[in-house]
Amino acid sequence: MFRWPLTSAKGVEFELRLLELRDAEALYALADANREHIRPWLPWIAWTHSAGDVKKFIRAALKQFTEGDGFHAGIWVGGEIAGCVGLHAVDWQNQHVAVGYWLGKEWEGRGLVTEGTRAVARYCFETYGLERVEIRAAVENKRSRAVAERLGFTLEGVLRRTQRVDGRWLDNAVYSMLRGEAERLGG
Numbered sequence: 724m725f726r727w728p729l730t731s732a733k734g735v736e737f738e739l740r741l742l743e744l745r746d747a748e749a750l751y752a753l754a755d756a757n758r759e760h761i762r763p764w765l766p767w768i769a770w771t772h773s774a775g776d777v778k779k780f781i782r783a784a785l786k787q788f789t790e791g792d793g794f795h796a797g798i799w800v801g802g803e804i805a806g807c808v809g810l811h812a813v814d815w816q817n818q819h820v821a822v823g824y825w826l827g828k829e830w831e832g833r834g835l836v837t838e839g840t841r842a843v844a845r846y847c848f849e850t851y852g853l854e855r856v857e858i859r860a861a862v863e864n865k866r867s868r869a870v871a872e873r874l875g876f877t878l879e880g881v882l883r884r885t886q887r888v889d890g891r892w893l894d895n896a897v898y899s900m901l902r903g904e905a906e907r908l909g910g
């Protein structure tokens with residue numbers, strides 16, 4: 724499956740690699756060790772209780788990829804999985820897609836997600852030929868919003884109470900980039 728070697732602005736060499744079933748144990752171990760870190764922002768951690776649950780997610784993600792409908796990649800540094808970056812299902816009618824990401828806490832601050840998201844956004848424009856790539860982040864999620872802002876996405880507004888995560892309502896900041904703006908990705 725695909726391997727995508729990248730170097731972050733902080734000089735860290737890493738790879739995006741399409742998630743495969745054999746990654747389930749390592750990915751579950753990372754998510755399980757980072758429950759407190761992930762729980763305020765991402766709902767799926769609440770119903771992820773085993774490597775078997777992660778396998779179900781990876782099976783669906785592989786089907787999504789083979790159907791040309793987006794993908795989910797592990798972020799690998801050396802032999803260790805640091806997190807994921809992936810695409811929600813592509814809306815082909817309207818030619819847009821949303822990107823999502825997360826890292827284990829110990830992997831923050833190295834530029835992995837900014838660089839990984841840059842590569843994925845470029846792929847959306849160049850390979851899928853999409854018109855719009857979106858990033859949504861809770862208003863209070865400063866680190867996630869900083870990724871979108873660093874990459875030159877435009878803040879369109881705030882969707883109020885659009886997500887219920889960990890018993891709280893989240894307002895989401897919506898960022899987008901259009902195909903004609905892709906040169907802003909730079910890098």
Ligand SMILES: CC(C)(COP(=O)(O)OP(=O)(O)OC[C@H]1O[C@@H](n2cnc3c(N)ncnc32)[C@H](O)[C@@H]1OP(=O)(O)O)[C@@H](O)C(=O)NCCC(=O)NCCS
Binds near residue numbers: 760861
């Ligand atoms: C959101 C999340 C992935 C962001 O992680 P992150 O480590 O802040 O993001 P990156 O990997 O891009 O690293 C950012 C660092 O690289 C630096 N960096 C990245 N690209 C850079 C560039 N082009 N030039 C200079 N510095 C750069 C940033 O300044 C930042 O450094 P700092 O931490 O010293 O300020 C992480 O906080 C997380 O997983 N949170 C929990 C789950 C979550 O919220 N997911 C998103 C839901 S919407």
